[in-house]
Amino acid sequence: MSLLKTENVVMQFGGVVAVNDLNIDIKKGELAALIGPNGAGKTTAFNVITGVYAPTKGKVLFSPVDSVGVTNEIDITARKPNKITNLGIARTFQNIRLFKELTVMENVLVATHQNVDFNFLSATLRLPKAIRGELKAKQDCELLLDRMGLIDLKDEKASSLPYGQQRHLEIARALATDPQLLLLDEPAAGMNPQETDELTDLILKLKTDFGLTIFMIEHHMDLVMEISDHIYVLDFGCTIAKGTPDQIQNDPKVIEAYLGVDADVED
Numbered sequence: 001m002s003l004l005k006t007e008n009v010v011m012q013f014g015g016v017v018a019v020n021d022l023n024i025d026i027k028k029g030e031l032a033a034l035i036g037p038n039g040a041g042k043t044t045a046f047n048v049i050t051g052v053y054a055p056t057k058g059k060v061l062f063s064p065v066d067s068v069g070v071t072n073e074i075d076i077t078a079r080k081p082n083k084i085t086n087l088g089i090a091r092t093f094q095n096i097r098l099f100k101e102l103t104v105m106e107n108v109l110v111a112t113h114q115n116v117d118f119n120f121l122s123a124t125l126r127l128p129k130a131i132r133g134e135l136k137a138k139q140d141c142e143l144l145l146d147r148m149g150l151i152d153l154k155d156e157k158a159s160s161l162p163y164g165q166q167r168h169l170e171i172a173r174a175l176a177t178d179p180q181l182l183l184l185d186e187p188a189a190g191m192n193p194q195e196t197d198e199l200t201d202l203i204l205k206l207k208t209d210f211g212l213t214i215f216m217i218e219h220h221m222d223l224v225m226e227i228s229d230h231i232y233v234l235d236f237g238c239t240i241a242k243g244t245p246d247q248i249q250n251d252p253k254v255i256e257a258y259l260g261v262d263a264d265v266e267d
């Protein structure tokens with residue numbers, strides 16, 4: 001069953017067609033990757049999916065399961081980013097965006113605010129509902145940090161964490177919004193081999209233990225080929241290939257796009 005689909009999405013900036021006729025179909029429980037050379041349109045595609053940009057053409061359709069277990073396809077094209085997060089799509093960014101001066105716990109707590117079931121008045125007046133809500137949010141965050149292997153660091157400042165753990169914290173913040181689809185934008189960027197191995201284990205755990213559907217932009221090909229179920233390849237905004245890791249690795253168009261040489265491409 002599809003969780004996210006894009007239908008003929010085009011995103012144009014003036015004369016630049018950053019994304020051209022993008023058709024993506026991500027199934028529930030799948031780990032899909034979006035790859036392609038620099039400037040291929042990958043982040044732009046994520047920005048259209050998450051409502052940062054309204055596409056020039058095309059649709060984005062999301063089919064989350066609601067609180068009573070019913071799945072409805074929702075047209076999320078050009079909805080506001082916070083509405084899309086509320087519907088169940090969370091993302092991380094190429095550049096880590098933590099509150100560096102806040103603790104690990106505070107960083108995750110801030111991200112949960114949208115799930116907290118009390119309003120400004122009850123929070124200001126410290127009404128029982130607000131106190132219960134705060135307590136529940138704190139317990140949920142501790143549980144999440146525990147599952148993410150960050151619980152022993154909960155009182156550390158985010159800025160004091162090693163780079164790899166900052167990336168894990170960024171993912172924990174995304175998970176705190178209770179997503180059904182997690183978009184990871186270059187999660188392995190800047191990581192050393194050991195950090196990349198730990199990240200690989202974490203992403204697999206998110207898929208198997210958390211039951212998440214994941215869509216990931218990544219340049220680190222070993223990582224992509226090892227864990228992806230399905231791969232989309234963009235070049236100059238166009239989808240030049242889609243398929244399993246085996247199919248993609250042997251596709252001459254993909255080899256040509258990456259190496260910039262004629263690899264006997266058959267039209």
Ligand SMILES: Nc1ncnc2c1ncn2[C@@H]1O[C@H](COP(=O)(O)OP(=O)(O)OP(=O)(O)O)[C@@H](O)[C@H]1O
Pocket residue numbers: 013016017018036037038039040041042043044045
């Ligand atoms: N806001 C914008 N205004 C104008 N052009 C843009 C904008 N955002 C992206 N572009 C252009 O769209 C194209 C695709 O950029 P995008 O950042 O999506 O590529 P990418 O595949 O994510 O690249 P990288 O791997 O380097 O992050 C590029 O030519 C880029 O300059």
